[in-house]
Amino acid sequence: MESLFYTIKDEAGRIDKVLTQVFDAYSRSQIQSWLKESLVSVNQEPVKANYKVKEHDDITIQIPEVKELELIAEDIPLDIIYEDDDVIVINKPQGMVVHPSAGHPNGTLVNALLYHCKDLSAINDVIRPGIVHRIDKDTSGLLMVAKNDQAHLFLSDQLKERKALRKYVALVHGEIPHDKGTIEAPIGRSKENRQKQAVVADGKPALTHFEVLERFNDFTLIECQLETGRTHQIRVHLNYIGYPIAGDPMYGPRKTLKGNGQFLHAKTIGFEHPTTHELLTFSSDIPEVFAVELKKLREMN
Structure with missing residues (x-):
């Protein structure tokens, strides 16, 4: 146990x-x-x-010992931005877990995908069919899903070679004084809390670029672009430089803006199509709870 x-x-x-x-x-x-x-x-x-x-x-x-998870197709609505025989691009809502785990055996994106389409890549283990990359439960936004193994390998290679485009919008505590910046700091499991990630000397290389979009009193709206995809990367990096994401229950202040978790949205994703080799780019709007808080901050400025 x-x-x-x-x-x-x-x-x-x-x-x-x-x-x-x-x-x-x-x-x-x-x-x-x-x-x-x-x-x-x-x-x-x-x-x-x-x-x-x-x-x-x-x-x-x-x-207790984890019972073997049984994948069940569930009729859960999906916000599908793009779909063909190889790839699906999903706009994941805040609060949805990407794949089943001991704490979340159902109601996940994978459960919804299994209901929507019968064919998903089998590169990962049985509980993560089609999942090329993940975003956190309380992070909203775009992710790509592979329908077959060939597409999965092709898309994974783009992530490994840092060729895929991934841009996020984040609302952070504090007013960042400079317009652009790059955070290059290795990330690994925290030595103090094994459930968290942290910047640690023996961590894996991690690189995040950011650009300021708008400043408010005590808050800054930024766009982040990932070159690597470490667990909780943006959340850890921004906390590391002293500008934690608003609403982040793990890396930010306890009391913050009203929301359903961190104000972090995977806004843009771009990749080369595995079959046509066309360069595809997709974007999605921030969720309503994010937009409402931005409006309030603008009115207070």
Whole structure:
């Protein structure tokens, strides 16, 4: 049985809510289930979901053996930007997980894709058919999905060779003084919290370019372009330089703008088509909750 450990710092509130923020790979319902089964202890004593955490509480979660996941096609609406025999470009909503995991066995993008089309590439393991790259659960926006193995390999090579175009829009805390910048800092698992990524000396190379789009009082709207695709890359890099993404429950301040997670949107994606070799570029609008907060900031400026 695997165990997770965490010591409360500045977090406050019910333990089920706090743990969902700290361990965002697991859903709140999954955390609550473990609490009911007395698998969550605080200072070596089991607690219930309504327990209010205190500073320096030592939390242990005993994760039961994972049952083999069964992929089920689910009739979940998809915002399809483009589709042909090789590729699908999806505009993923904020809050949707890309593929099933122990904390999210269903309701994912993969479950929806399986209902929409019967053919997806099998390059990855069985729970990630067609998935060439991922974006975080609470990041909205575009990602490409491969319908066959040949397309998958072709698209993956473009990502590895840094030929694919990936641009994001992010709203960050603070006013960035310079108009453009590049963050080059290696990313790996955090030594302090194994659920987080961080800039670490022995991490994998990571490169993010950014450009300021608009400045507000205490906030900046920027466009980020990825050259590498490390886990949580933009979130980690922006926090590293002192401008964390607004609404980010893992890398940003606890209390921030009203939203459903980090204000980060995968706005543009571009790639060479695996069969026609045409250069394709697609863009999508930021979600409504993002647009509403931007409007408020503009009115306050």
